[in-house]
Amino acid sequence: MTETQSSSPPSAACVLDGPTGPYGSRLLYGWLRTGSPADLDEHLDRYGPPPLPRTARRPTAGPLVRAVEEAGLTGRGGAAFPTGRKLRTVAETPGPAVVIANGMESEPVSRKDKILLSLAPHLVLDGASLAAAAVGAEAVHLCLPRTRAGLVRHLAGAVDERRLRGIDRVPIHVHGLPHRYVSSEATSLVRWVNGGDARPASTPPRPFEQGVGGLPTLVDNVETLAHLALIARYGADWFRTAGRPGAPGTTLVTLAGAVRAPGVYETPMGTPIGELVDRAEGPSEEIGALLLGGFFGSWVPAETAMGLSFAKNDLAAVGAGPGAGVIAALPRRACGLAETARVLAYLAAHSARQCGPCTMGLPTVAEDFAAVARGDADTRLLDRLAGRIGLLSGRGACRHPDGASRLAATALRVFADDLRQHIRRGPCAAASRKPVLSVPDPAAADAQGWR
């Protein structure tokens, strides 16, 4: 568990406080309390079995849907969409449905879903089971990256144990899928479970209209489902005791880059980013900018970012979003243009190459950006680049190009001074230094295949 916070779990001095553990933790309660992953016995001791409804669902939204709406839970998979609204839509569609738990975590900087699934697998599985009951689903599909073989085994074992004890009402299938940036998009998962490629599909129909086996399908991130499992037990009011009225509950964040203790932390929604950096034991050197959300996120100057609350509305005010809960700190000495060029090359390699504007646009934007990073760009190239970046958004079947566009556009804005330097005097010394963000080798993408 080297990837979670390095501080050792607190000892007996810590007082049990209902569903809230040390440091206001909820999802990571067990880990912070015991220092080991929660097995089924421990999970049942702490929470009891999931409060599944007694009666079969009618095509109406039941108490759990209302509780999730009142709690104000939003999706933790990237778009921060209200979870209750999605639940209600599927619940109110007559006939059987399907639930997909998205544990793919394709965002390379993020580790939160892996940590959550490792440390509290039964909280996620409870959430999936409860969501299935709430929407009248016949089956749950838990989608995991097959590159994390140990995790797939861990979860398959947890599901088997639950089956022996008769905990879940519907079967939970654990799958290992190709691990690529867009193989985790909701329609990719549906296509894969239906026997096809894990590549995005054109919409409509959206998964909630017609998904697995043609049935209405609820796709939720695994962290979202874990929160739902606690809301089902302790209610909306309890959920709202953490965070702020407009940004309730806790959330998992991955802190990376120039912080002393990088890792996954659970924090109330709306915590100032400066405070989060402090929880990671502060900057390891002077920070120039932060990447918020992930590779499909936004660069924000450190001066602006440190005072910002990590919540959808606050971040939206500076053109950013919580995304996958990633906060990556870039040292001032590093070259943000070179870092961005590497990420764009990665995103281009991860296009599913189905839509023209993404297939053609992403590699050209990545190449133009690489030229900028090398100091080979003139104003003519910059104009062309700006035009191409502007043409990525909203022109793919999925939002992959939109993310790349946001990253590139914010980089040009935030690193504008560096950009002038690169054009006037060629690349800075930092551009040839060891990179800060760890970006997987773009060439590895195709080795995964799509099936």
Next chain:
Amino acid sequence: MSDAQTASGVHTLLIDRIACDGHGACAELLPELIGLDEWGYPIVRSTDVPGELLDHARRAVAECPVLALRVEQKHR
């Protein structure tokens, strides 16, 4: 024509980006709403189809060789 007038502003132009292979026929038939990028893929200037362009839009839909283009009546 009265059909187009009553329906004015409630029609939306949609492109299936996976199906579209950049023939560009749509841009020729509906230049008011559709342009092309440097590779010949459509740039939709506005997804709202005004009543007076509805006939042209429907023609473009019919001419798209891969059925990637659609005009839909907006709900609500």
